Amino acid sequence: xxxxxxxxxxxxxxxxxxxxxxxxxxxxxxxxxxxxxxxxxxxxxxxxxxxxxxxxxxxxxxxxxxxxxxxxxxxxxxxxxxxxxxxxxxxxxxxxxxxxxxxxxxxxxxxxxxxxxxxxxxxxxxxxxxxxxxxx
Ligand code: SF4
Numbered sequence: 001x002x003x004x005x006x007x008x009x010x011x012x013x014x015x016x017x018x019x020x021x022x023x024x025x026x027x028x029x030x031x032x033x034x035x036x037x038x039x040x041x042x043x044x045x046x047x048x049x050x051x052x053x054x055x056x057x058x059x060x061x062x063x064x065x066x067x068x069x070x071x072x073x074x075x076x077x078x079x080x081x082x083x084x085x086x087x088x089x090x091x092x093x094x095x096x097x098x099x100x101x102x103x104x105x106x107x108x109x110x111x112x113x114x115x116x117x118x119x120x121x122x123x124x125x126x127x128x129x130x131x132x133x134x135x136x
Contacts, residue, residue, distance in 0.1 A: 004059050005061070006037075006038055006039050006040040006061070006065070007038060007039045007040075007062045007064060007086075007128045007131050007132060008039070008040060008042060008057065008058055008061055008062070008063040008078075008083065009027045009030050009031055009039050009040070009041050009063075009064045009066070009076055009124055010026040010027070010040065010041060010042055010047065010058075010063060010064070010065050010066070010074050010075060010083075011023040011024045011041070011044065011065075011066045011067070012024075012065075012066070012067040012068050012071075012072075012073040012074040013044045013045065013073065014067075014068040014073075015106070015134065016106045017068050017069065017106050018068075018104055018105055018106050018109070018113065019068035019069055019091040019092055020068035020069075020091075020106070021068075021104075021106055021107070021109065021113075022067050022068070022091050022100055022109065022113060022116065022117050022120065023066040023067060023074075023089075023091050023105060023120075025109065025110050025117045025121075025122065026066060026091075026115075026117045026120035026124060027041050027054040027121075028041065028068055028120045029117065029118070029130065030124040030125050033061065033121075034121055034122070034124075034125040034128075034131060035125050035128050035129065038132045039125075039130065040123075041126045042054055042057060042058070042087060044073065044074055044077060045074075047074075047077045047078060047081060049102070050081070054081070055081045055082075056114075058081050058082065058083040059079060059081055059082035059083065060065045060082055060083075060134060061083060061084060062084050062131050063078050063083040063084060063085050063086065064087045064088075064089065064103055064127055064128065064131070065078050065083075065085060065087075065088050065089065066088075066089040066090075066091065066120070066124065067089070067090050067091070068090075068091050068092065069090070069091075069092050070090065070092065071076070072088065073092070075088045076102075086127070086131050087127050089120070089123070089124070093122070094116065094119075094120055095116070096114055098112070099121050100112070100117060101113075103116060105127050
């Protein structure tokens with residue numbers, strides 16, 4: 001990848017599920033605040049529907065996916081259009097490290113939820129930095 005190319009951080013759509021909301025918020029925090037110069041995101045709906053621009057932006061490009069549950073909608077959809085998936089994260093797995101935490105609902109996160117989102121975003125950020133470094 002070129003020095004100016006951004007890693008794609010793509011969350012699942014996760015509508016109606018708190019873990020999906022956490023995946024989206026972590027991705028947005030990563031690309032919007034932590035490393036906007038090295039990462040960007042894309043709406044999964046464009047990927048799923050085979051949008052030509054989305055396909056061109058993902059095919060053969062370094063991607064990180066983050067999914068709410070084992071169905072892995074983002075990872076599967078990105079793989080289908082040829083994304084070079086460097087890492088697949090699953091919020092459900094991350095929640096196993098936070099037993100007893102109450103992250104909130106599908107529409108609103110609690111303090112616990114935001115704390116875990118921050119940790120996920122920090123992990124995504126670290127991975128983006130590594131991938132970007134590998135591409136030089
Ligand atoms: S991975 Fe799970 S939470 Fe995310 S969109 Fe698919 S079914 Fe919903």
